[in-house]
Amino acid sequence: MIPLRPLGVGEILDGAVSTMRTYWRTVLGISLTVAILTEIVVVLLQGLVLDDTGSEALNDPDATLSELGDALAQTTINSGVVFLISLIGTVLATALLTTVTSRAVLGRPVTTGEAWRDARPQVLKLFGLIVLLLLIVAGLLTAGMAPGLLVTATAGGEAGVALTALGFLAGGVVAVWLMVRFSLASPALMLEKQGIKKAMGRSVKLVRGSWWRVFGIQLLATVIANVVASIIVIPFAFLAATLGGDGVGGFLEGTGDLGWTFLVVSGIGSVIGSMITFPITAGVTVLLYIDQRIRREALDLELARAAGPQGASGSGAVPGS
Numbered sequence: 001m002i003p004l005r006p007l008g009v010g011e012i013l014d015g016a017v018s019t020m021r022t023y024w025r026t027v028l029g030i031s032l033t034v035a036i037l038t039e040i041v042v043v044l045l046q047g048l049v050l051d052d053t054g055s056e057a058l059n060d061p062d063a064t065l066s067e068l069g070d071a072l073a074q075t076t077i078n079s080g081v082v083f084l085i086s087l088i089g090t091v092l093a094t095a096l097l098t099t100v101t102s103r104a105v106l107g108r109p110v111t112t113g114e115a116w117r118d119a120r121p122q123v124l125k126l127f128g129l130i131v132l133l134l135l136i137v138a139g140l141l142t143a144g145m146a147p148g149l150l151v152t153a154t155a156g157g158e159a160g161v162a163l164t165a166l167g168f169l170a171g172g173v174v175a176v177w178l179m180v181r182f183s184l185a186s187p188a189l190m191l192e193k194q195g196i197k198k199a200m201g202r203s204v205k206l207v208r209g210s211w212w213r214v215f216g217i218q219l220l221a222t223v224i225a226n227v228v229a230s231i232i233v234i235p236f237a238f239l240a241a242t243l244g245g246d247g248v249g250g251f252l253e254g255t256g257d258l259g260w261t262f263l264v265v266s267g268i269g270s271v272i273g274s275m276i277t278f279p280i281t282a283g284v285t286v287l288l289y290i291d292q293r294i295r296r297e298a299l300d301l302e303l304a305r306a307a308g309p310q311g312a313s314g315s316g317a318v319p320g321s
Contacts (some may be wrong), residue, residue, distance in 0.1 A: 002105060004304050007291040009217055013224070016283030021106040027279045029095045029112055035274035038089030039267045042082055047263050087134075090278070091127045095119040096276050097282035098190040105290060105303065122190050129189055129196045133182060137175045144171025180215045187289035206292040214288060221284040228280075229273035236269025 002015040020027045099115040108117075148164025182203050189199035207214050240262040293299035 002287060002290075004294075006160075006295050007287065009220065012284055012287045012291060013221065015026075015287045016045075016101070016221070017278050019101050019283050019305055020279040023100060023104055023109055026110060026112055026115065027097065028275060030100070030115065031093055031275040031278040032271070033112075033313070034089050034096075034278070035271040038085060042270075043267045043305045045081060045085070045298075046078075047260055048262055054139075079259065082131050082211075087130065088127070090124065091273075092129055093274075093278040094282045094285075095123050095126050095190060097279055098286050099288040100244055101283045102187075102191055119190060122193065125189055125196055125199075126186060129199060130184055132196060133179065133185075140175045140178070141168060141171040144168055144291050157160060158229075175223065180218070183207065183214060183218060183285065184289045184292065187286045189287075191289070206289065207227040210292065210295075214292075217288060218284065221281060225277040225280045227278045232273045232276070233266075233269045237266050240265035240269075249252060 001012060007015070055126050062187070070219070096115045100110050103110045136306075144167035145164050148160055148162070148167045151163055152160030164317045182200050183197075185203035188194060188206070189196065192199070192202065194202060199230050199246040232288040243261050243265060290299065294303075
């Protein structure tokens with residue numbers, strides 16, 4: 001899927017797409033299955049459990065402060081539940097697709113069952129890693145905003161608001177810097193069978209001196225994946241709003257009722273979008289990890305040996321792990 005030498009940006013992106021195209025049955029099968037299961041749970045929760053009526057106060061200019069607070073709290077809870085379900089699906093897809101991409105580098109196909117057997121021991125650790133990274137981001141943002149929130153609560157005024165915004169920006173910058181340093185922890189954890197702490201340290205070592213390159217490639221991949229997903233998801237969202245009772249106008253104004261028709265139709269669009277974006281983002285991350293190891297540890301020589309006839313009976317994991 002890739003030349004066994006240090007990779008350019010185009011080769012990393014092309015490698016992710018080539019893996020999806022060459023092993024489309026396994027890659028799209030994994031992505032589609034995970035996306036469908038995740039979206040079914042999300043739609044059922046939104047339709048049967050999560051109540052969105054209280055959030056209407058956010059669009060009411062006459063709402064009291066108490067009503068706005070209750071509406072914001074309910075919206076946050078609903079979004080958090082949906083995010084958690086989506087996170088579980090993303091972790092599962094990433095775990096399986098990491099195995100598929102690593103074997104594709106050696107030209108070895110892998111079935112969904114083989115990918116699951118290889119990834120299963122590390123799935124809980126991967127979930128723990130991602131939750132830990134999310135907590136780090138939340139902690140940094142909270143710490144950055146804390147002085148401003150304290151000033152706002154005690155003295156009020158524009159100074160407190162400005163300090164809060166400045167703290168949020170500073171916390172965000174530090175969070176982005178750290179997340180890029182830890183961005184290769186996921187493939188390190190899956191392919192080297194390491195623990196969470198060692199995988200994070202491994203990522204820091206691999207990214208050191210290449211922060212801007214890793215950041216740029218992952219940002220480009222994220223933009224491409226989101227653009228592709230939007231091209232698919234947005235028409236389905238408008239179609240869902242048209243078929244729903246409140247029409248497109250209610251959808252654009254944020255006052256539309258999330259009925260079953262809207263949830264199901266928009267959910268189909270989300271499934272198709274996820275089926276395409278999962279392989280791109282996971283593939284780019286894995287290939288970035290392999291590229292950094294080629295540049296720092298001459299992994300290309302080990303890959304060349306493993307890809308030869310003498311390595312044909314290997315497990316398909318990245319050599320040298």
